[in-house]
Amino acid sequence: MSEYNDIPPRVVQEIDRQNSRRLLLLTLIGLPLLGYLLTQELGYLGSTSEQLFDYFGEDVHPETFVKVVNFRLAAMLAMGLLALLAFLYRKNPSALHWISRTYIFATGLLLIAIASLLLEFRESFELFYLKVFLYCALFLMPPVMAVAFCTSAVVIYIVGANILMDSPTPSVVQALYFNCLVVAGLGLVVTIQNYRSKHAELSALYQLEKDHRMLAKAKSEIEASSERDALTGVYNRMKLQSDLDALDDHHRSYALAMIDIDHFKSYNDHHGHAAGDEVLRSVAQAFVRSLNRPSDQIYRYGGEEFLVVLPNTGVDDAAVVIDRMRRQVERMRIDHVHRPDDLDIVTITAGVADTSEVEPAQVLEKADQRLYEGKRAGRNRVEPQPHQ
Secondary structure, three states: OOOOOOOOHHHHHHHHHHHHHHHHHHHHHHHHHHHHHHHHHHHHHOOOHHHHHHHHOOOOOHHHHHHHHHHHHHHHHHHHHHHHHHHHOOOOHHHHHHHHHHHHHHHHHHHHHHHHHHHHOOOOOHHHHHHHHHHHHHOOOOHHHHHHHHHHHHHHHHHHHHHHOOOOOHHHHHHHHHHHHHHHHHHHHHHHHHHHHHHHHHHHHHHHHHHHHHHHHHHHHHHHHHOEOOOOOOEOHHHHHHHHHHHHHOOOOEEEEEEEEOOHHHHHHHHOHHHHHHHHHHHHHHHHHHOOOOOOEEEEEEOOEEEEEEEOOOHHHHHHHHHHHHHHHHHHOOEOOOOOOOOOEOOEEEEEEEOOOOOHHHHHHHHHHHHHHHHHOOOOOEEOOOOO
């Protein structure tokens, strides 16, 4: 549809939509008027020559007048038919695009043909000027279409004039050719300039909208990154607090688990912080794989500590979920031979509490107490112990 490769598709669609609005407006105004004129024209077709002389004066040529009326009727029928098609295909942009183009060509060139017929008994060019400028001003014709329309209008008018005008003087013929070319040229310039101005305006709006979307995306990414722990990719303490506040505001129950990687300091001391960071990433991903519900979330609380929030979950069910996470970490068999107990792999210990046991403000403290109970009981466990 676009005559320029650099025009964004949405801009072309918007130009077409504006053309369609003009078409709709013209249809809504024109159809009632067309109905009235149609009855008038049909009445003229049944008139005698004497009646036509009474209506329009002695200059009327009855045969030419009948041709003019037939062309007018054809223009009216074309307008009505294309308006109907536009209504039927109003939700099909591609079809409406071609209907609107056909509407402009069919009605415009029929009106030009009518203007040329009138030259048989009146050497006046005003109707041609009016019709060309009317269509150039009313419709946002793309440049290629504007060239085709203005060229066709000139050809139809001049050919009609040469056929119909009775022995015109050289000055009249010269004036006809000169004025038609000048008017068509001016109309073409007006149309192209109008189209380009609208294109520039819509392109600016398109770019503004594009910049707005990019800023919104960047803002969203910044906000998302501010809620994520840079090392592990899970949520951070800032996100934890906002999520807990949201759960409390909606009076939703939840279970909370505090998880600690066992003897992580000794792992860092013997393997280095880079290896420790890799363990944190691996354990966090194991946690993510262990959760089944989108509402369940994992947060890095600090250092080697993680929190898990399970909405609408009691402490017993939550303990089962957390123990599944514990076993997932255990199955990874990450070497930890320098820990002070008899285990030689990386393990976790967790404490779980829920809002049915204590007030929401004390859930974190309760989970922390149970975490230390698990540590005193030998680590690599979940407190309370899950019922399998």
